[in-house]
Amino acid sequence: MLHTIQIIVAGFFILAGLFFFTTATLGLLRFPDFYCRLHATGKGDTLGTLLMIVGFMIYEGFHLLSIKFVLIPLFLFMASPTVTHSIGRAGVSCGVEPWEKKETEKTEEVS
Amino acid sequence: MHYLVTSTILFILWIIMSGFFDAFHLVLGGLMSLLLAHFSWDLLFENTKMPFSKRISEIFRFTNYVFWLLYQIVLANLHVARLVLDPKLPINPKIIRVPTKLKKDVSFVTYANSITLTPGTITIGVERDYLLVHAIDDKVADDLFSGAMEQRIARVFEVDEKP
Numbered sequence: 001m002l003h004t005i006q007i008i009v010a011g012f013f014i015l016a017g018l019f020f021f022t023t024a025t026l027g028l029l030r031f032p033d034f035y036c037r038l039h040a041t042g043k044g045d046t047l048g049t050l051l052m053i054v055g056f057m058i059y060e061g062f063h064l065l066s067i068k069f070v071l072i073p074l075f076l077f078m079a080s081p082t083v084t085h086s087i088g089r090a091g092v093s094c095g096v097e098p099w100e101k102k103e104t105e106k107t108e109e110v111s
Numbered sequence: 112m113h114y115l116v117t118s119t120i121l122f123i124l125w126i127i128m129s130g131f132f133d134a135f136h137l138v139l140g141g142l143m144s145l146l147l148a149h150f151s152w153d154l155l156f157e158n159t160k161m162p163f164s165k166r167i168s169e170i171f172r173f174t175n176y177v178f179w180l181l182y183q184i185v186l187a188n189l190h191v192a193r194l195v196l197d198p199k200l201p202i203n204p205k206i207i208r209v210p211t212k213l214k215k216d217v218s219f220v221t222y223a224n225s226i227t228l229t230p231g232t233i234t235i236g237v238e239r240d241y242l243l244v245h246a247i248d249d250k251v252a253d254d255l256f257s258g259a260m261e262q263r264i265a266r267v268f269e270v271d272e273k274p
Contacts, residue, residue: 023192030195035233035245036204040195043230047188050181067127081227081234088235088245098206098245 006058013055020048033099034091042084049076112163118148172267179263183229187251191230194248202248206235209242209255218268225260 024044031037050073057066121144129136194202209226213219223234226244231251236243246252 020188020192023195027191027195030200031202033204035235036202036247038233039191039231039245039247042233043228044188044191046228047184047230064127064130071127077228078224081224084227085223085234088233092235092243098204100203100205 006061010055010059013051013058017048017050017052017055020044020051024048034096035088035098038084038088038091042080042087046077046080049073114148114152117152118144121147169267176263176267180225180228183260187229187231187254190250191247204245204247205252207244207246207252207255209244210240211242211261212240213261213265213268215268218264221268222261222264225264226255229260 021044024040027040027044028037031040053069053073057069060066060069122141125140125144126132126137129140131137194200211219211222213222219237223237223242226232226234226242229251231247232255233245234242235245244252244255246255
């Protein structure tokens with residue numbers, strides 16, 4: 001009985017993680033330019049990975065492996081934004097023009 | 112003192128990663144962590160004059176901040192997921208300048224990385240007194256300009272600097 005609950009909760013977390021991975025991939029396909037795609041790929045993953053690893057931890061139960069599982073997001077949360085930042089800065093220094101909405105440009109000038 | 116703390120942290124990490132508890136592996140790991148701490152203890156502790164009691168309270172405040180950040184990440188991720196799934200794709204990307212008053216390197220890095228971690232905003236440039244941020248729509252840009260995140264980071268790392 002307890003084992004069933006464990007599997008259901010773990011499955012819920014893993015599915016939630018998969019949902020965020022899916023939105024990240026959809027964003028990669030749908031967004032119009034370099035910088036917006038960076039938004040989708042760089043960070044949909046962080047929450048997705050966190051949720052999935054929480055799911056794995058619940059599925060496995062508590063032992064030494066779960067401490068290792070904690071170390072993965074710890075590293076990821078430092079490495080992932082740094083890499084995203086450096087890719088974005090490379091884009092700026094190469095002179096990639098950011099995509100902008102045409103009609104909102106004027107309203108921004110006024111406000 | 113700093114040397115011993117660094118080697119202890121390395122040794123704990125070794126035990127977690129190896130998963131072996133017999134004498135050979137423990138002695139080997141202990142020797143290696145002492146050796147590594149000898150080379151690299153000044154990387155972990157930048158400000159050696161800071162007393163340890165202060166550092167421990169800083170770690171507690173930082174942990175507190177991390178939980179707040181996780182909550183923000185969940186909120187912002189849901190927001191971006193809604194943007195992506197909307198058939199009209201209602202995004203309004205722009206590059207904004209976010210002025211900042213943070214002074215320490217640690218708080219600067221934490222601020223820039225937190226901005227990038229919260230979905231919808233990416234730090235693409237860091238200067239001494241402002242950050243270049245690419246925001247995906249107006250809501251996330253407004254969230255950033257409210258300065259809540261910067262204040263929290265200042266409360267964690269720059270307590271003694273405040274007048």
